[in-house]
Amino acid sequence: MSRTEAASDFETVSETNLTRSERYRQLVDEFVLAPARIVWHDWRARIAVTIIAFFLFLGTVGVRLVDEPRTNQGDRLVGAFRTLEHPLGTTASGVDILSQVVYATVPMIQMITAGAVFSVVVATVVGTTSGYKGGAVDQGLMTVTDVMLTIPGLPLVIVLAGVTDIGGNPYLIGVLLSINAWAGLARALRSQVLTLRDAEYVEASRIMGVSTPKILTTDIIPNLMPYITMNFVQQARAVIFGSVGLYFLGILPYNRTNWGVMMNDAVSQAGATSSMVAFHWLLMPMLAVIFLSMGLTLFAQSADRLFNPRVRARHAKTVGGDDTDDEVSS
Amino acid sequence: MREKDSHSTAVPAFARRRFMKGIGAAGGAALLAGCGGQEAGDGNGDDDDDGFEAGDTIETTEAELEMIQELAWITNQELPVLPVMEKLAQSFQRTDEWDVPEPDTSDLMYYWPTEWLPRFGDWRAGGDDDTLSLTQWDVPADAQYNPWNLTQYPEAHRGIYDRFMSYNIVEAEYEGYAISDWEFDGDSIELVVRDGLIWHDGDDVTATDVANQVKLDMYGGGTLRSFIDDVSDDVEAIDDDTVRIDFNTTLNTQVVVGTLQPTHLAAKDSVYGEYVERMDEAEDEDEELDAFSDLTQLSIDEPIGCGPFQFEEADSQRVLCSVFDDHPDADEINFDYAEYRYMPDNESRWNALQSGELDGEATLFMPQNQVEQLSDDVQIAEIPRHWGMGLVFNYDDEHMSERAVRHAVAHVIDRELVADNSAAGTGSKLGVTIPSGLTGDFTGRVEDEWLEGVADEFNRYETDEDRAAELLEDAGYSQEDGRWVDEDGEPIEIPVKVPEGFSDWVSGVETLVDQLDEFGFDAAMLTRGNETYFGQDFPEGDFVAAVEGWASFDHTYPYYHYDHIYTGGQGSLQQSGSFPDEFEVEPLHEDVRESEAVDPAEIVDSLATMAQEE
Numbered sequence: 001m002s003r004t005e006a007a008s009d010f011e012t013v014s015e016t017n018l019t020r021s022e023r024y025r026q027l028v029d030e031f032v033l034a035p036a037r038i039v040w041h042d043w044r045a046r047i048a049v050t051i052i053a054f055f056l057f058l059g060t061v062g063v064r065l066v067d068e069p070r071t072n073q074g075d076r077l078v079g080a081f082r083t084l085e086h087p088l089g090t091t092a093s094g095v096d097i098l099s100q101v102v103y104a105t106v107p108m109i110q111m112i113t114a115g116a117v118f119s120v121v122v123a124t125v126v127g128t129t130s131g132y133k134g135g136a137v138d139q140g141l142m143t144v145t146d147v148m149l150t151i152p153g154l155p156l157v158i159v160l161a162g163v164t165d166i167g168g169n170p171y172l173i174g175v176l177l178s179i180n181a182w183a184g185l186a187r188a189l190r191s192q193v194l195t196l197r198d199a200e201y202v203e204a205s206r207i208m209g210v211s212t213p214k215i216l217t218t219d220i221i222p223n224l225m226p227y228i229t230m231n232f233v234q235q236a237r238a239v240i241f242g243s244v245g246l247y248f249l250g251i252l253p254y255n256r257t258n259w260g261v262m263m264n265d266a267v268s269q270a271g272a273t274s275s276m277v278a279f280h281w282l283l284m285p286m287l288a289v290i291f292l293s294m295g296l297t298l299f300a301q302s303a304d305r306l307f308n309p310r311v312r313a314r315h316a317k318t319v320g321g322d323d324t325d326d327e328v329s330s
Numbered sequence: 331m332r333e334k335d336s337h338s339t340a341v342p343a344f345a346r347r348r349f350m351k352g353i354g355a356a357g358g359a360a361l362l363a364g365c366g367g368q369e370a371g372d373g374n375g376d377d378d379d380d381g382f383e384a385g386d387t388i389e390t391t392e393a394e395l396e397m398i399q400e401l402a403w404i405t406n407q408e409l410p411v412l413p414v415m416e417k418l419a420q421s422f423q424r425t426d427e428w429d430v431p432e433p434d435t436s437d438l439m440y441y442w443p444t445e446w447l448p449r450f451g452d453w454r455a456g457g458d459d460d461t462l463s464l465t466q467w468d469v470p471a472d473a474q475y476n477p478w479n480l481t482q483y484p485e486a487h488r489g490i491y492d493r494f495m496s497y498n499i500v501e502a503e504y505e506g507y508a509i510s511d512w513e514f515d516g517d518s519i520e521l522v523v524r525d526g527l528i529w530h531d532g533d534d535v536t537a538t539d540v541a542n543q544v545k546l547d548m549y550g551g552g553t554l555r556s557f558i559d560d561v562s563d564d565v566e567a568i569d570d571d572t573v574r575i576d577f578n579t580t581l582n583t584q585v586v587v588g589t590l591q592p593t594h595l596a597a598k599d600s601v602y603g604e605y606v607e608r609m610d611e612a613e614d615e616d617e618e619l620d621a622f623s624d625l626t627q628l629s630i631d632e633p634i635g636c637g638p639f640q641f642e643e644a645d646s647q648r649v650l651c652s653v654f655d656d657h658p659d660a661d662e663i664n665f666d667y668a669e670y671r672y673m674p675d676n677e678s679r680w681n682a683l684q685s686g687e688l689d690g691e692a693t694l695f696m697p698q699n700q701v702e703q704l705s706d707d708v709q710i711a712e713i714p715r716h717w718g719m720g721l722v723f724n725y726d727d728e729h730m731s732e733r734a735v736r737h738a739v740a741h742v743i744d745r746e747l748v749a750d751n752s753a754a755g756t757g758s759k760l761g762v763t764i765p766s767g768l769t770g771d772f773t774g775r776v777e778d779e780w781l782e783g784v785a786d787e788f789n790r791y792e793t794d795e796d797r798a799a800e801l802l803e804d805a806g807y808s809q810e811d812g813r814w815v816d817e818d819g820e821p822i823e824i825p826v827k828v829p830e831g832f833s834d835w836v837s838g839v840e841t842l843v844d845q846l847d848e849f850g851f852d853a854a855m856l857t858r859g860n861e862t863y864f865g866q867d868f869p870e871g872d873f874v875a876a877v878e879g880w881a882s883f884d885h886t887y888p889y890y891h892y893d894h895i896y897t898g899g900q901g902s903l904q905q906s907g908s909f910p911d912e913f914e915v916e917p918l919h920e921d922v923r924e925s926e927a928v929d930p931a932e933i934v935d936s937l938a939t940m941a942q943e944e
Contacts (some may be wrong), residue, residue, distance in 0.1 A: 070844045070848070071747075071751055071837075071840055071841040071844045072747060072751070072841070072844075076751075076754075076755060077699060077755075092699075092751070092754050092755070092837065093699060093751040093837045093840055093841055094751070095840075156761075162859065162862060167825075167856065168854075168856065200906060250830040250831065250857065251859065252855055253857055253858055254857055256854075256857075264830075265833070265836070267677060267832075268676065268677070268699050268833040268836075269676075269697065269833045269834075269836070269837055270699055270700070270754065271676070271677045271680050271681075271697070271699070271700050271755065273677070274677070274680070274681055274684075274700075274703070275699045275700060275703065277699040277702075278699050
């Protein structure tokens, strides 16, 4: 920080002035390091991040380390932990289960990202606009929202999966699975916005003539972030369960490896629920689903702390505060 | 998850084809829900050659054989469908409380053994059990018993109605049953109703009932209709127990008898007579179709049958039938009831067989790891099906319509490996040796009998990637970064559609797609719900490559297979795959045809009208 002398009172701009690098450092501190420290102080978040990072690793680096799943890579129905070549065993067609689990991670990540982003973005846009604008816009948007809320989600997804030609595209499947999941969040966000829109600082922005989109993005949405993040993670989890469930039931068309498909194959091709010889084929994708969704759930629980400004301020070294780090770990 | 054939022989194949589109997804589902999911064989891996000489007794004339070889040759050279594998059906019988024939005897070799064996006295209770427990796919309480309705026609109909004739698939011999005797003179056939056969309400089974049955099957688009001038006149009850069918040309015995044999007699005059009358008296085709579509709407919950088992009741879990004491064969049956339990997936059947809940299963695919969990008193018979999965190419696709590409695909796919994976260790499937549309590979019949003398000229499409590459290069394709592209640099995309319920087909397609992909095609497996697949995708030709049975199952005589491939009309391979009417294939036998251009349907028709030596 450097201090500048003001020539006259009117030329005073600020008591302090930041150089570009300082500004970056502060941004990094506030948005990267502080969350990281918060995470490090919360055991749930620590586990969650480890799990999510592990799956991201599988989806990015893992697919380069493991051979692509192919039929007849090994003997048929090799059990788990029997051989080094196929640590998780093989399927009835001799496909390595480890490589199937790893390669299924990629479309799964694409799917949950697409689904969660879609539902959160739509919900945020609809909910905040509706709550902030009020009047006819509010009525119109909320009518659509209510319609989406009342349509039963699962049958809708099943019907749409049948009539549309999504051909196994993971992004489209993610969106499809979240097709009406945004409605609940949109309604909740609208209520929040209704209380925020009359806050003094929002009113001040309005009087200063700041445009509506800018008010929404700078004044309102940041206040909703914890809630939105929580829902992002929840929706991600819902997409995992939805996709695995629908693949397992054979409703979604697939052309790539998927954990639900693996489970379906294990049951339909080998009766894995009643056959010890084939049980590993069912178990491994199940464990993958359980771990990833557990990671996301723990992350959602700890997300609240990440976005709590007070907690964050305590962890950001560049922002003045009088609390010490130790108190946060409680 | 299920087996297609469990439904389809009940409904004449032709009716199925013609109406498949009309009945839409739901109907298609009920009808076809489940081929493939369950078929396969015995315990010990590789006993492929211990089978029977299926069809030994079929006598063929030289001219007839040449036609069959010509059709096989055209199929082999043009390859509109690649026959991938042929299979044996696993049929299960419990032996601790039941007396049944040994699994390797020809007594068991009837299509649908649970239907025939009790009638012959070959499946008798040996203990205290008074109920034969079997299974069905459809919800018992929702099922209906009008065979022309095409929806929810449950397994129980096999005991409730009698078939026209019996057919031992190993002996290839027809024997009288509901039609006790018949006389065929080439141009007409007389069918004699079995003496003493009565309906469950006490009425005698008459020639009128049989004529009704034959007529309705013909109005439904049956094969024989093409050889009849006027159904209402040419199918006629000439006295109380004789029906006469006059053909407008001389026909092949195998075709006539083979088409009539599997028919279940259901058309009791008091129930179906009015529909027959309306169709007989229809002034034009629309009126006839109207009447027929009304018939397809008729739903019968409590059937009046003529078989040895009489419908008692149906709830959400089972159909119960009791032995009908006035049936001529009732004395052969020493138990009181037959029940058909609702088991809509393979796994529940595997478990039920393992736990002793079921007494038998006519045909069901059980992978080896599940077979090993069966108790010792369950025996498995392997019945040749003359059927298997084929890869159907769509000629509307620019690459699939190239013969070189189809040939290359055939050279890339390792049919033996596909069959092994699909059989899941049971050894009940065999990679087709000479892809030609002929069945009987399990017994070497294809090479030794049907193709005797010409087998060496046929292309065996041995797995050979170099040959495949050579074919593609000659056709103007090239390889870029390991992927095959056409002259515009576009990759050869081969998405293969497969009905997801047929788990053994799914593993087969998984395997062949991997092989194609590794070779450098952009191949992918697309699974579709059974309903969508058989209701829309396949009949409407909405695919690049798809899988379907390449043969007409349970027929040993090749006519049926080529009829299925080339002339079936709607829903046939020809129609689904948009095969052209004419192929350019050099003749094999110049006696059969001279020019290169050939419409195989014409040869199929001439085979049907080929008089045989008596």
